[in-house]
Amino acid sequence: MSPPLLEIEDLHASAGGEEILHGIDLVVRAGEVHAVMGPNGSGKSTLAGVLAGKPSVEVTRGKVSYLGRNLLELAPEERAREGIFLAFQYPVEIPGVSNMYFLKAALNAGRKHRGQEELDAIDFLALVREKMKLMQIDDKMMNRSINEGFSGGEKKRNEVLQMTVLEPRLAILDETDSGLDIDALRIVSDGVNALRSPARAMIVITHYQRLLDYIVPDFVHVLAGGRILKSGGKELALELEEKGYAWIEGGAGR
Amino acid sequence: MAFLDPRQHYGDRFERFERTGGASDPVWLKALRKDAFARFAALGFPTTKQEEWRYTSVLPIAERAFELASDGTAGLSRDDVEHCSFPVYACSLFVFVNGRFAPRLSAPRALSGSPSVESLASVLECAPERVEQDLARLAPFDDSSFVALNTAFLHDGAVVRVPDGLTVEAPIHVVYLSLPGADPLVSYPRTLIRVGRGSRVTVIEDYVSFGAGVCFTNAVSEVRLEPNAQLDLVRLQREGELALHVSTVHVEQERDTRFTGHGLSLGGALVRNDIAVRLAGEGTECTLDGLYIASRQELVDNHTLIDHARPHGTSRELYKGILSGGARGVFHGRIVVREGAGKTDARQTNKNLLLSRDAEVDSKPQLEIAADDVKCSHGSTIGQLDEASLFYLQARGIDAPSARRLLMRAFASEVTSRIRQEPLRDEVEEILLERLAREEARVL
Numbered sequence: 001m002s003p004p005l006l007e008i009e010d011l012h013a014s015a016g017g018e019e020i021l022h023g024i025d026l027v028v029r030a031g032e033v034h035a036v037m038g039p040n041g042s043g044k045s046t047l048a049g050v051l052a053g054k055p056s057v058e059v060t061r062g063k064v065s066y067l068g069r070n071l072l073e074l075a076p077e078e079r080a081r082e083g084i085f086l087a088f089q090y091p092v093e094i095p096g097v098s099n100m101y102f103l104k105a106a107l108n109a110g111r112k113h114r115g116q117e118e119l120d121a122i123d124f125l126a127l128v129r130e131k132m133k134l135m136q137i138d139d140k141m142m143n144r145s146i147n148e149g150f151s152g153g154e155k156k157r158n159e160v161l162q163m164t165v166l167e168p169r170l171a172i173l174d175e176t177d178s179g180l181d182i183d184a185l186r187i188v189s190d191g192v193n194a195l196r197s198p199a200r201a202m203i204v205i206t207h208y209q210r211l212l213d214y215i216v217p218d219f220v221h222v223l224a225g226g227r228i229l230k231s232g233g234k235e236l237a238l239e240l241e242e243k244g245y246a247w248i249e250g251g252a253g254r
Numbered sequence: 255m256a257f258l259d260p261r262q263h264y265g266d267r268f269e270r271f272e273r274t275g276g277a278s279d280p281v282w283l284k285a286l287r288k289d290a291f292a293r294f295a296a297l298g299f300p301t302t303k304q305e306e307w308r309y310t311s312v313l314p315i316a317e318r319a320f321e322l323a324s325d326g327t328a329g330l331s332r333d334d335v336e337h338c339s340f341p342v343y344a345c346s347l348f349v350f351v352n353g354r355f356a357p358r359l360s361a362p363r364a365l366s367g368s369p370s371v372e373s374l375a376s377v378l379e380c381a382p383e384r385v386e387q388d389l390a391r392l393a394p395f396d397d398s399s400f401v402a403l404n405t406a407f408l409h410d411g412a413v414v415r416v417p418d419g420l421t422v423e424a425p426i427h428v429v430y431l432s433l434p435g436a437d438p439l440v441s442y443p444r445t446l447i448r449v450g451r452g453s454r455v456t457v458i459e460d461y462v463s464f465g466a467g468v469c470f471t472n473a474v475s476e477v478r479l480e481p482n483a484q485l486d487l488v489r490l491q492r493e494g495e496l497a498l499h500v501s502t503v504h505v506e507q508e509r510d511t512r513f514t515g516h517g518l519s520l521g522g523a524l525v526r527n528d529i530a531v532r533l534a535g536e537g538t539e540c541t542l543d544g545l546y547i548a549s550r551q552e553l554v555d556n557h558t559l560i561d562h563a564r565p566h567g568t569s570r571e572l573y574k575g576i577l578s579g580g581a582r583g584v585f586h587g588r589i590v591v592r593e594g595a596g597k598t599d600a601r602q603t604n605k606n607l608l609l610s611r612d613a614e615v616d617s618k619p620q621l622e623i624a625a626d627d628v629k630c631s632h633g634s635t636i637g638q639l640d641e642a643s644l645f646y647l648q649a650r651g652i653d654a655p656s657a658r659r660l661l662m663r664a665f666a667s668e669v670t671s672r673i674r675q676e677p678l679r680d681e682v683e684e685i686l687l688e689r690l691a692r693e694e695a696r697v698l
Contacts, residue, residue, distance in 0.1 A: 096663070
């Protein structure tokens with residue numbers, strides 16, 4: 001078995017002065033896709049926030065190691081450059097900074113960090129064009145300000161576009177499927193699946209089983225009340241869909 | 255600092271100036287200067303007890319014994335000027351050093367036969383009657399000490415004339431350069447701009463300094479747009495942290511004219527800009543933008559007045575400020591809609607970014623509406639850099655200082671992106687980036 005890419009041990013975390021995560025353990029290895037499912041308020045986004053280094057989330061106990069290093073010591077930008085990518089549940093709109101400029105800056109920050117040459121505008125465009133096509137994002141959208149005036153689906157496609165360009169080692173998708181119609185879901189899933197590789201791992205956080213028809217996970221974890229109550233293979237998602245979260249929360253699943 | 259009586263100090267300097275500088279000037283000009291000085295002597299410098307100066311103490315100006323600079327361009331080269339002026343933008347360049355025209359440093363190009371740019375001093379010497387109708391017509395000094403003082407000592411500045419029916423593509427770039435001396439120096443640049451019927455032009459008033467030292471610039475500009483004319487006026491104030499800068503601009507818009515003013519203030523010990531635009535004819539459009547950046551103990555005060563005097567006027571005003579350290583910003587935006595100025599459409603916005611706990615801004619809109627059937631709105635915001643946006647940028651690998659700078663630039667770009675000429679816009683954004691990089695160095 002390959003060494004763990006990510007190892008979470010007894011993770012407790014608070015947001016807004018309240019403990020949300022009450023002890024999470026999770027091991028993710030390269031090549032694996034983990035789905036984390038759970039009802040609203042179960043702590044899914046807090047978990048994503050911990051991994052990406054969101055300042056408003058405070059880790060109160062436990063350890064998170066990434067590639068053998070203490071992840072919690074790294075600033076958000078260092079994590080990103082080391083290959084962690086969070087697709088935001090609610091991507092931010094930033095008027096005055098174009099998507100194109102931003103994505104190029106992001107890519108070059110990572111390349112510089114890895115000792116690679118930075119891409120100029122022409123090479124960058126060549127690289128991003130192909131992926132834009134896959135995500136059905138045109139030049140006009142790319143030249144607009146970051147997410148400004150984008151529909152919900154456009155924002156999510158933009159997140160996945162960024163992901164395919166930045167080629168992370170560990171991608172965390174935080175409810176990327178929420179609010180998408182079936183066509184958009186298909187586009188987003190194609191983008192994500194194009195990135196699947198033995199060198200890469202993904203944590204797919206979702207509320208709905210539907211996404212997992214498109215992005216088929218290796219493992220499914222059920223998060224409720226700040227704890228992982230049950231873990232299993234992809235069939236767990238189907239069972240969950242059938243019986244509802246109450247089945248787990250009621251203790252029947254233990 | 256020793257006690258200084260401004261009336262006596264400037265009285266002495268005025269007497270000397272009258273005797274030496276303007277001895278051969280026409281009678282009307284001598285009378286104008288005398289009246290203006292008498293007005294200054296009566297008014298004195300404003301105090302914070304006056305509403306218009308409530309937030310801005312001019313003591314740093316009033317307490318210092320400023321001297322008129324003599325001609326001192328000897329040590330300056332074109333390279334020096336280009337160094338502190340636009341780096342590459344090629345346009346007609348007119349350089350004034352400490353308020354006096356420096357032909358040796360100027361590069362008037364491609365202006366043959368069309369618009370004329372002259373030094374006010376040479377016009378006053380050769381054909382003063384040509385400016386008699388314009389001087390002190392738009393900028394009254396009855397209630398302004400600084401305009402009174404500028405008028406009393408007026409001797410040079412740029413006179414820009416665009417004849418009727420002319421489109422001038424390359425901007426006219428006027429540089430007012432402050433060169434500090436052994437004494438604290440004052441200059442009184444006076445700019446006259448007249449854009450003829452149906453003509454279009456871009457003028458840049460660029461206030462810069464070379465070398466460190468205290469300089470006081472007391473600038474007055476009088477701008478007239480004749481029917482159907484269009485003027486883009488870009489005013490850049492970037493004289494450095496010791497600068498004391500007071501500017502007064504009066505714009506008169508005749509019917510169907512389009513005026514766009516972009517004012518960039520990049521900081522100084524005391525910067526005060528007064529701009530008053532009178533929509534004096536029907537169907538005029540006025541866009542008035544401002545961007546102010548101040549750090550440490552700097553103070554930037556913008557007072558604007560948009561005066562809708564006639565119907566069917568449209569005005570759009572956007573002022574934005576970035577303040578850090580212990581800096582203070584003031585925005586006072588007055589919009590007047592006079593009786594009979596129906597169908598006026600006026601919108602004013604002021605947004606401020608405070609980067610530190612000690613930074614401060616006073617934002618005061620003032621709408622006075624005496625006409626029916628008008629649309630007027632104003633809004634003012636004060637905020638910090640958005641944490642969620644910062645995190646989003648960082649989560650993509652952009653380091654915190656760059657992310658902050660990017661957000662500051664994005665904030666400012668709402669103003670700079672409205673500069674129509676692309677090369678000029680790029681230059682201004684370049685200047686801005688440089689300034690924000692300095693800002694960032696201070697924040698950390």
